[in-house]
Amino acid sequence: xxxxxxxxxxxxxxxxxxxxxxxxxxxxxxxxxxxxxxxxxxxxxxxxxxxxxxxxxxxxxxxxxxxxxxxxxxxxxxxxxxxxxxxxxxxxxxxxxxxxxxxxxxxxxxxxxxxxxxxxxxxxxxxxxxxxxxxxxxxxxxxxxxxxxxxxxxxxxxxxxxxxxxxxxxxxxxxxxxxxxxxxxxxxxxxxxxxxxxxxxxxxxxxxxxxxxxxxxxxxxxxxxxxxxxxxxxxxxxxxxxxxxxxxxxxxxxxxxxxxxxxxxxxxxxxxxxxxxxxxxxxxxxxxxxxxxxxxxxxxxxxxxxxxxx
Amino acid sequence: xxxxxxxxxxxxxxxxxxxxxxxxxxxxxxxxxxxxxxxxxxxxxxxxxxxxxxxxxxxxxxxxxxxxxxxxxxxxxxxxxxxxxxxxxxxxxxxxxxxxxxxxxxxxxxxxxxxxxxxxxxxxxxxx
Amino acid sequence: xxxxxxxxxxxxxxxxxxxxxxxxxxxxxxxxxxxxxxxxxxxxxxxxxxxxxxxxxxxxxxxxxxxxxxxxxxxxxxxxxxxxxxxxxxxxxxxxxxxxxxxxxxxxxxxxxxxxxxxxxxxxxxxxxxxxxxxxxxxxxxxxxxxxxxxxxxxxxxxxxxxxxxxxxxxxxxxxxxxxxxxxxxxxxxxxxxxxxxxxxxxxxxxxxxxxxxxxxxxxxxxx
Numbered sequence: 001x002x003x004x005x006x007x008x009x010x011x012x013x014x015x016x017x018x019x020x021x022x023x024x025x026x027x028x029x030x031x032x033x034x035x036x037x038x039x040x041x042x043x044x045x046x047x048x049x050x051x052x053x054x055x056x057x058x059x060x061x062x063x064x065x066x067x068x069x070x071x072x073x074x075x076x077x078x079x080x081x082x083x084x085x086x087x088x089x090x091x092x093x094x095x096x097x098x099x100x101x102x103x104x105x106x107x108x109x110x111x112x113x114x115x116x117x118x119x120x121x122x123x124x125x126x127x128x129x130x131x132x133x134x135x136x137x138x139x140x141x142x143x144x145x146x147x148x149x150x151x152x153x154x155x156x157x158x159x160x161x162x163x164x165x166x167x168x169x170x171x172x173x174x175x176x177x178x179x180x181x182x183x184x185x186x187x188x189x190x191x192x193x194x195x196x197x198x199x200x201x202x203x204x205x206x207x208x209x210x211x212x213x214x215x216x217x218x219x220x221x222x223x224x225x226x227x228x229x230x231x232x233x234x235x236x237x238x239x240x241x242x243x244x245x246x247x248x249x250x251x252x253x254x255x256x257x258x259x260x261x262x263x264x265x266x267x268x269x270x271x272x273x274x275x276x277x278x279x280x281x282x283x284x285x286x287x288x289x290x291x292x293x294x295x296x297x298x299x300x301x302x303x304x305x306x307x308x309x310x
Numbered sequence: 311x312x313x314x315x316x317x318x319x320x321x322x323x324x325x326x327x328x329x330x331x332x333x334x335x336x337x338x339x340x341x342x343x344x345x346x347x348x349x350x351x352x353x354x355x356x357x358x359x360x361x362x363x364x365x366x367x368x369x370x371x372x373x374x375x376x377x378x379x380x381x382x383x384x385x386x387x388x389x390x391x392x393x394x395x396x397x398x399x400x401x402x403x404x405x406x407x408x409x410x411x412x413x414x415x416x417x418x419x420x421x422x423x424x425x426x427x428x429x430x431x432x433x434x435x436x437x438x
Numbered sequence: 439x440x441x442x443x444x445x446x447x448x449x450x451x452x453x454x455x456x457x458x459x460x461x462x463x464x465x466x467x468x469x470x471x472x473x474x475x476x477x478x479x480x481x482x483x484x485x486x487x488x489x490x491x492x493x494x495x496x497x498x499x500x501x502x503x504x505x506x507x508x509x510x511x512x513x514x515x516x517x518x519x520x521x522x523x524x525x526x527x528x529x530x531x532x533x534x535x536x537x538x539x540x541x542x543x544x545x546x547x548x549x550x551x552x553x554x555x556x557x558x559x560x561x562x563x564x565x566x567x568x569x570x571x572x573x574x575x576x577x578x579x580x581x582x583x584x585x586x587x588x589x590x591x592x593x594x595x596x597x598x599x600x601x602x603x604x605x606x607x608x609x610x611x612x613x614x615x616x617x618x619x620x621x622x623x624x625x626x627x628x629x630x631x632x633x634x635x636x637x638x639x640x641x642x643x644x645x646x647x648x649x650x651x652x653x654x655x656x657x658x659x660x661x662x
Contacts, residue, residue, distance in 0.1 A: 035359055056529060057661040076535035086529030093525065094450070106442030107534040150535075173357050180360060181350055195317040200359045219322050282320050 004068025007032045007154050007186035008053060013062035015048055022048045024210035026062070030188060030203070035180055037201030037218070038190040041293055045210040046190040047087060050158045053188075054084045067154055080108065083152035087159050089143035093132030097125060097142055104146040112149050119145040123171060137168030144175055155179065157189040161196055169196065176200055194286040198222075208293055218285065225288040228257040230270065230278045237273040242266055247291060258291040311340065311347055315356045323358055327366045335375060335386055338435030346376065346384045389437065440536055440544045447548030451517055455556035458510040462560035465502040500564060500586045504593075507557035508625070511593050512618055514549045515600025528662040542657045546601070553597060561590060588634045592625045592642050598649040605656050621645075 003009040008030040015023045023045040030036045040046045051057040053064050055071050064071045069078050091100050097120065105111050120127060125138045134142070140160060147155065160176075161169045173196055180187065180200065191197050197204060197218070204221050206214035214221055232255050239248040239257055243265050247258040255275060259266065262280050270278055283291065313330050315323055334340045346352070349367065353360035367384050370376040377387045391398060413423045522528040531541065565586075568578050599621040603614050624645070631638040 035361075051529075051662070054529075054533060056532060058659060076537060079533065080535040082533075084529070084533045086526050086533075088526055090526035090528075090530045092446070092450070092527060092530075103442055103446055104534070107440070107536055109535075170357065174354070177353055177357055177360070181353070198317050198323060199315070199357055202359055202361050219324055222322055282322075284318055284320050286318070287320075 003065035005032070006030055006065070006068075007034070008036075008064070008066055008188060009068075010049075010053070010064040011062055013049070013052060013059050013064055015052060015057060015059050017048075021210050023052065023059075026207075026210070026212055028205065028212065028215070030186065030205075032186050033184050034186060034203050035201045036186070036188045037197035037204045038188060038207065039192075039194070039197060039204055039289060040190075040207035042192075044207040046207055047158055049207070050084075050156055050188075050190060054082070054156060056086075080110065080150055081153045083147035083150065083155045085143050085147050085155075085157045085160055087162060089136075089140050089160070091131050091139065091143055091146075094130060096130050097127040097134070100131060100142060101127075101146060101149075105149070108150045110150045112151055115151075116145045116149045119148070119175060123175075135168070136163050137165070137171060140164060140168070140172055141175065144172070148179065153185060155185065155187045155189075157187070159190050159192065161191060161193055169193070173199060194289050198285040206289065206293065214292070222285050222288050223282055224261050225283055225292050226259050226262055226280045227283055227287075227291065228255075228259050228262070228278060228280045230255045230257070230275045232273070232275050234274070237275060239273070239275075242269045247294065260292065311352070313352065313356050315358060324362050324365055327352075327356075327358075327363065328369060331366070331370060332375065336434050340386050342386050342388045344386045345382075346386070348383060439547060440540055443531075443541065443544040444548040444551075447518060447545055448552060450521075451514055451549070451552055454510060454513050454517065455552050458506050458556045459559065461506045462503055465499060465506070466560070466564070500561065503557070503560045503564065504586065504589050506560075507553070507590060507593055508596055508622065510557055511553050511597035512600040514553055515597045515602075516604045518545050518549050519601045519604025521604075532662060538658055539654055542654060546598075546653075549597060549601070550594060553594070557590070557593070561586065584634065585629045588638060589625060589629050592628050592638070595621050595642065595645055595649065596625055598646065598653060602649065602653055602656065605653075605660060 003011075006029050008028055010026050010028040013023055013026040013028075014021065022043075026045075026049060028049075038046050038049070048057060052059050053066060053071060055074050066074075066078070066082055092103075095103060101116055105113075119141060123138070123141050125134070125141055131139060131142065144160070161172055164172060176187070176189075177200065179185065187200075189197075189201070201218050203216065204214060204218050205212055206221075216224075231253070236250045236255065239245050239255070243263060244259045244261045245257050245266070246260055249256050259280070267278070270276075311331075311334065313327055315326055317323065319326065321329075331340070331346075340346070346367075347355065349360050349363045352358075353363045367376060367378070371378060371384075374387055374390065374392075376384055378384050393401070410423075522531060532538070534541070565583055569580075571578075596618065599617045603617055606614055628634070628638045628642065631641075
């Protein structure tokens with residue numbers, strides 16, 4: 001595999017803080033042109049991963065390539081092709097919107113000012129106002145406008161909708177959709193709002209305790225994780241060792257399992273354990289994520305990375 | 311075209327959009343040769359990744375429900391069926407059985423089902 | 439070096455310079471009152487005596503000006519480094535497409551410029567006043583100014599130390615300021631050296647060179 005085929009490629013990326021592996025042997029391969037949602041609970045290592053990708057944090061070991069170039073010693077020319085929005089949209093509160101734009105522009109060789117004006121006008125961001133006087137949503141839009149103005153090939157966003165209310169989040173997502181329309185551009189965003197990811201990401205990666213445990217198309221992940229409800233006779237059967245089962249509980253005389261990849265092997269196991277009336281439901285992305293990561297105190301089952309489409 | 315997406319639903323967004331377009335055509339809200347919104351427009355309208363919409367259109371085109379006219383856009387196809395009468399009848403029976411068993415399990419009476427069925431039939435556009 | 443960044447630093451820190459000028463004005467005013475009336479108590483912060491200034495007219499007031507200058511250097515160094523952490527603006531700044539070293543050079547240039555201008559104005563005015571015959575009864579000779587000048591010249595070391603402190607990765611403890619205290623002591627001690635231009639000045643140059651090397655080194659590998 002040649003790293004340049006991917007917008008982002010990491011090779012055994014590892015980083016510890018205080019002896020704890022925050023990012024553990026991470027191998028990411030994000031195809032160019034995709035919208036990639038990086039998910040995980042708080043402390044799963046998303047933010048540290050993103051900081052290593054943008055050179056803000058040095059890895060203990062491993063390598064990362066953005067757009068085919070190693071991030072160690074990133075040149076200004078390389079950096080200009082990558083936009084990065086850190087958590088909470090950091091900008092200087094004492095600058096006005098206009099000053100912030102001018103400040104950011106002074107570093108860039110390419111700058112699409114009409115795009116900036118379009119984004120800010122469309123959302124009616126007052127340009128004479130100081131950043132500290134803007135709402136969170138307006139600040140997010142300013143930050144997005146500044147990130148997009150140099151027309152980057154790769155956009156890395158660390159939880160861009162954090163702290164935004166529902167309406168503002170929608171505005172932000174609409175702007176993101178516009179960004180996606182620019183074909184060939186890769187977007188990587190971490191988020192804790194699964195519904196947003198469901199709308200805009202074509203691939204998801206899920207991190208659990210610093211490890212990447214899922215990396216596949218969004219729909220494939222959704223359809224792989226299922227809640228299985230079944231009835232049984234006699235004592236509750238022990239299902240914890242069955243293939244793909246990540247969680248099992250008995251509620252109101254019914255067996256409830258969370259299964260990754262419903263297989264024939266599993267069906268046969270059900271037969272032999274005398275489990276009947278098996279009903280496998282699909283989950284929405286949020287439930288699938290919750291069930292999948294909650295069941296992960298033990299080691300997670302292998303998740304087939306690529307689906308086979310009919 | 312009015313498409314609604316419910317992100318909290320268990321049905322994937324991709325299938326929700328597919329189902330709604332199929333329904334709109336079956337009910338006559340979309341007529342043959344009507345032009346659909348472009349991938350871009352629809353993606354913007356319902357705030358969904360354009361690739362998802364593109365997949366929906368490809369899928370429906372494969373089913374023969376839509377067709378793409380290069381440079382013009384995506385249109386509702388003329389209804390046609392490649393299946394023989396017998397095959398179509400078999401398919402209908404299969405779906406009817408699933409529907410009826412569902413109704414029985416819901417504890418409905420025969421009259422209730424029949425009445426609802428007739429009411430709902432009126433909303434669809436039938437051939438001939 | 440990046441002009442936009444220098445301008446931004448100056449705008450972000452100008453109030454510290456203004457504050458220093460205000461403080462110096464306050465000291466000057468107090469100095470006037472105390473020398474005129476003799477029975478008005480000196481301001482609380484005043485440094486009462488200096489070892490070298492037994493015969494010197496530029497004593498108490500210049501010492502206070504130097505104190506202000508030193509505090510300005512420390513404040514600037516800390517604000518320019520540690521303040522970028524507030525609100526995570528390091529992440530914004532460090533992703534701008536210019537070399538890291540250039541970010542640091544711009545910051546240091548802006549900080550030193552602001553420091554030099556704001557701390558030299560009061561001293562220069564005071565020296566000019568003292569050197570002008572007929573403004574006051576005591577005698578004046580240029581050699582009296584040298585200890586003040588030497589101390590003033592060594593204050594950039596304090597600025598660099600404070601900047602380095604602000605970049606240190608550990609949490610905010612008092613110990614983080616230890617390098618500042620050490621360098622402050624060095625600044626103070628250096629004025630007692632005989633033949634300053636032959637002894638103190640080379641030492642200062644070496645220290646500053648080491649500090650700059652350490653700063654650029656820290657900055658080039660620093661995680662945020």
